[in-house]
Amino acid sequence: MTGDRSKSVGWTGYTWEPNAVFKSFQTRLVLFFVALFAVVEVVTFLAVQNGIRITIDQQAQDQLLKTRGILERQIAATTDDLAQGTAILATDFGFRQAVATADHSTITSALDNLATRIKADRIILMSVDGIVTTDTGAAADAAARGDIVTLGKANAPFPFAAMTEAAAQAKDDRAASIAVLDGRIYQLVVVPILAPVPIAWIAIGLEIGNSFAADMRSRGSTVPVDVTFGFADDKGKWTLTASTLADTRRGALAVALSAHTPASTPETITLGGDDYVTVMAPIPGPQQGSKAYAILQYSLNLALAPYRSLRLQLYALATAVFLASLAVVALIARSVTKPIRRLDAAAQRIQIGQYTEKVPVLQADEIGRLSRTFNQMMEGIAEREDKIAFQARHDMVTGLPNRVAFEVHVATLLAEHTTTGQPRCSIMLLQIGRFSEINNTLGHNIGDELMRKLSQILKDRVRVGTFVARHAGNMFAISLAHEDEAVEAVVIERILAIFGEPVELDGVNVDVTASVGVARYPDHGLNARTLLQHADSAMYVAKKKGLTYAIYDAELDPHRPERLSMMGELRQGLERGQFQLYFQPKVDIASGMITAAEALIRWVHPIRGFMAPDHFIPLAEQTGNIGRLTAWVLDSAVKQSRLWSDKGIDVKIAINLSARDLMNRHLPDTLAAHLADYGVRHDRLILEITESAIMEDPVNALGVLNAFHAMGVTLSIDDYGTGYSSLAYLKSLPVHEIKVDKSFVMKLASNPGDEILVRSTIELGHNLGLRVTAEGIEDAASLAILDRYGCETGQGYYISKPLAVAAFEAFYADSQWSPKRNRRGDLERPSTAAAGG
Numbered sequence: 002m003t004g005d006r007s008k009s010v011g012w013t014g015y016t017w018e019p020n021a022v023f024k025s026f027q028t029r030l031v032l033f034f035v036a037l038f039a040v041v042e043v044v045t046f047l048a049v050q051n052g053i054r055i056t057i058d059q060q061a062q063d064q065l066l067k068t069r070g071i072l073e074r075q076i077a078a079t080t081d082d083l084a085q086g087t088a089i090l091a092t093d094f095g096f097r098q099a100v101a102t103a104d105h106s107t108i109t110s111a112l113d114n115l116a117t118r119i120k121a122d123r124i125i126l127m128s129v130d131g132i133v134t135t136d137t138g139a140a141a142d143a144a145a146r147g148d149i150v151t152l153g154k155a156n157a158p159f160p161f162a163a164m165t166e167a168a169a170q171a172k173d174d175r176a177a178s179i180a181v182l183d184g185r186i187y188q189l190v191v192v193p194i195l196a197p198v199p200i201a202w203i204a205i206g207l208e209i210g211n212s213f214a215a216d217m218r219s220r221g222s223t224v225p226v227d228v229t230f231g232f233a234d235d236k237g238k239w240t241l242t243a244s245t246l247a248d249t250r251r252g253a254l255a256v257a258l259s260a261h262t263p264a265s266t267p268e269t270i271t272l273g274g275d276d277y278v279t280v281m282a283p284i285p286g287p288q289q290g291s292k293a294y295a296i297l298q299y300s301l302n303l304a305l306a307p308y309r310s311l312r313l314q315l316y317a318l319a320t321a322v323f324l325a326s327l328a329v330v331a332l333i334a335r336s337v338t339k340p341i342r343r344l345d346a347a348a349q350r351i352q353i354g355q356y357t358e359k360v361p362v363l364q365a366d367e368i369g370r371l372s373r374t375f376n377q378m379m380e381g382i383a384e385r386e387d388k389i390a391f392q393a394r395h396d397m398v399t400g401l402p403n404r405v406a407f408e409v410h411v412a413t414l415l416a417e418h419t420t421t422g423q424p425r426c427s428i429m430l431l432q433i434g435r436f437s438e439i440n441n442t443l444g445h446n447i448g449d450e451l452m453r454k455l456s457q458i459l460k461d462r463v464r465v466g467t468f469v470a471r472h473a474g475n476m477f478a479i480s481l482a483h484e485d486e487a488v489e490a491v492v493i494e495r496i497l498a499i500f501g502e503p504v505e506l507d508g509v510n511v512d513v514t515a516s517v518g519v520a521r522y523p524d525h526g527l528n529a530r531t532l533l534q535h536a537d538s539a540m541y542v543a544k545k546k547g548l549t550y551a552i553y554d555a556e557l558d559p560h561r562p563e564r565l566s567m568m569g570e571l572r573q574g575l576e577r578g579q580f581q582l583y584f585q586p587k588v589d590i591a592s593g594m595i596t597a598a599e600a601l602i603r604w605v606h607p608i609r610g611f612m613a614p615d616h617f618i619p620l621a622e623q624t625g626n627i628g629r630l631t632a633w634v635l636d637s638a639v640k641q642s643r644l645w646s647d648k649g650i651d652v653k654i655a656i657n658l659s660a661r662d663l664m665n666r667h668l669p670d671t672l673a674a675h676l677a678d679y680g681v682r683h684d685r686l687i688l689e690i691t692e693s694a695i696m697e698d699p700v701n702a703l704g705v706l707n708a709f710h711a712m713g714v715t716l717s718i719d720d721y722g723t724g725y726s727s728l729a730y731l732k733s734l735p736v737h738e739i740k741v742d743k744s745f746v747m748k749l750a751s752n753p754g755d756e757i758l759v760r761s762t763i764e765l766g767h768n769l770g771l772r773v774t775a776e777g778i779e780d781a782a783s784l785a786i787l788d789r790y791g792c793e794t795g796q797g798y799y800i801s802k803p804l805a806v807a808a809f810e811a812f813y814a815d816s817q818w819s820p821k822r823n824r825r826g827d828l829e830r831p832s833t834a835a836a837g838g
């Protein structure tokens with residue numbers, strides 16, 4: 002069983018995609034670690050880079066220092082070489098001769114000769130007073146550069162007079178200096194030509210040029226230091242005379258230096274995209290003219306070259322590590338979020354009500370604990386849900402299915418029937434009599450206990466194949482599938498048998514009664530609701546008629562639509578005077594005189610014609626219209642009482658009250674008002690109330706009865722013998738009279754059983770101080786029996802049927818039961834006469 006995730010719709014209608022949430026959790030986890038790795042790698046990389054940089058800087062400084070040292074030593078050594086060479090020339094006899102004779106061509110060749118010998122770049126000969134006579138480099142040099150020859154043609158003073166003076170002073174007769182001449186930097190040595198006194202001066206120059214620079218460079222170590230020589234003019238514009246740099250970089254360097262002259266400390270200058278650690282130092286030794294500098298540059302580009310492959314490897318390694326960590330992290334993240342995803346899936350299953358699949362507990366850590374808790378939670382929810390579902394469909398007292406469950410059961414039963422064609426089924430409703438009385442007198446616990454016991458007995462005894470439910474507080478519902486009505490009859494018999502025996506409750510034996518209503522499928526309805534309604538209606542009829550059970554009869558069903566429409570007509574009928582009261586005489590048996598009359602309602606319906614009360618009273622009771630009807634009866638009866646007493650007709654009037662009337666607490670006041678209005682004495686009225694009407698709501702009924710009693714109205718228990726109450730119980734009510742039901746009286750003369758019953762009832766009533774009336778006297782023999790047993794009042798067709806007012810008045814005036822005739826003593830007591838016959 003796996004939950005369908007695409008269907009995970011929350012009860013609020015909001016569709017949540019928890020998977021997406023956890024995916025993003027996973028993503029966040031991955032991102033976090035990836036970022037962490039990236040940072041670590043970048044930091045490592047920067048540290049390495051920085052380390053390299055420091056190393057290189059150190060190297061650069063070392064290299065530059067070393068090169069400067071070399072430069073110093075080189076300059077010094079060259080100066081010595083030059084001086085020696087010069088000394089040789091100065092002491093050369095031939096040369097001195099040539100100088101002395103000023104033989105120009107000899108001098109020139111001698112100087113060239115010397116220059117070659119001592120590898121000098123330039124030799125300048127000047128007179129004792131410092132006027133240049135010959136200059137070897139000037140002509141060629143000037144020609145090459147297209148320059149003005151400054152010294153080639155003699156007669157110009159030697160620009161560095163200080164040197165000749167210094168040489169004159171010096172012990173070794175010479176002066177050496179660095180000098181910028183014609184845009185070149187030279188190492189110059191000046192010596193005198195002695196014969197033996199000085200006859201001329203000679204200056205020998207060795208150019209500090211490209212070859213010198215190259216020489217210096219090649220002496221550097223692994224990473225060669227670039228060497229550049231140059232000088233700046235007054236305006237700070239630099240001229241670079243020689244350099245190991247490529248021409249473009251050399252130009253760039255000149256521009257950079259002109260813009261900013263670096264200090265003696267190392268500085269980084271960028272040339273053609275390469276960084277150079279640059280140190281500038283004046284060329285060592287005394288200087289003449291513009292100051293000449295050596296610019297030493299250490300190419301970081303070159304220095305870094307060996308590290309470049311290292312860096313490449315580092316990059317590759319970092320990338321590899323990074324990718325690997327990415328994969329690992331993704332895997333870990335997956336495995337970390339997997340249990341969470343599992344819990345998530347379980348949560349979704351709970352959401353759609355699936356509790357069976359548990360979350361596997363695979364770990365001993367928090368996740369494992371959470372999973373276990375989750376499973377327990379799931380079990381808890383399932384348990385509670387089961388409980389709620391059970392409670393929703395069961396009665397908690399008896400544990401039986403409740404009304405809802407019963408209806409569902411019947412519906413499924415009927416559905417099966419329509420598909421299988423199974424012939425019949427019966428729905429029975431069973432109401433426990435006097436249940437509220439039991440609850441009120443013995444307590445609700447005992448009431449519950451009774452229902453529990455009854456439910457057990459019903460389940461045990463009724464029959465397999467029936468479905469028993471508690472339909473309401475005092476009602477059971479039973480469904481039964483059967484093939485013929487004989488089975489139904491057996492079941493009903495079994496049910497009724499249960500109620501033949503007393504039930505022991507709290508040590509007391511209690512007689513429990515029941516009324517059963519039966520509705521049959523398909524005769525009485527095709528669905529559960531209708532069948533239940535009809536079973537209920539049948540049960541009502543059973544109760545009403547004092548039967549133990551009744552099968553549904555559409556004729557008697559007050560809920561049939563045409564009967565309901567009758568209720569509207571009833572209201573109209575009351576307004577339009579369609580109702581009449583008939584009066585049935587009640588006779589004092591001992592004297593044979595009419596003493597009272599029972600008011601019985603009649604409806605002369607414009608269409609339906611004359612209607613007996615049995616056709617509309619129960620309906621009015623069930624539809625809540627009885628109140629109106631009773632009000633009309635009370636009014637009419639009290640008015641009639643007034644009219645009759647005015648005419649000298651001395652009869653009490655008995656009025657029938659319904660169960661509903663007994664729940665109307667205002668009824669005693671209403672009646673009192675009517676009596677006052679018409680000026681009728683309270684003791685002129687008798688109220689007939691059935692036992693079952695009292696039992697429907699004993700507490701309220703008792704209140705109303707007490708009020709009537711207090712008013713002085715006579716109360717009579719109607720239809721006595723059809724209910725279940727004991728006479729002793731009835732005596733506890735404020736009643737004066739019982740009216741033995743006509744079913745016991747009508748066949749009194751022919752049925753000995755009835756006679757015993759009636760006799761004991763009369764005796765018992767008398768013993769309890771109650772008067773006894775018998776209704777339904779249909780023959781003289783019955784009247785005689787009643788007379789013999791001392792029954793006080795008689796009523797029945799034998800005396801008279803119910804009569805309209807005029808007929809009653811005539812009967813009262815002129816029948817054998819007339820008090821007027823009896824008073825005159827014309828007749829014998831008719832009852833005794835009849836009985837004696």
Ligand code: C2E
Pocket residue numbers: 585600601602613614615618634657658659689719720743747776777778779796797798799803
């Ligand atoms: P009930 O109170 O038991 O009234 C007696 C019924 O028995 C009357 O029927 C009466 O005509 C009938 N009866 C009287 N003597 C004999 C007899 O010797 N043999 C036979 N077979 N029947 C006899 P009715 O008038 O049809 O009334 C039926 C029921 O309607 C009454 O039964 C009573 O429960 C109810 N009812 C009548 N009028 C009223 C009323 O104004 N208000 C209320 N709430 N109920 C009424």
Ligand code: CA
Pocket residue numbers: 599657689719
């Ligand atoms: Ca009655």
Ligand code: CA
Pocket residue numbers: 719720740742743776
């Ligand atoms: Ca009656």
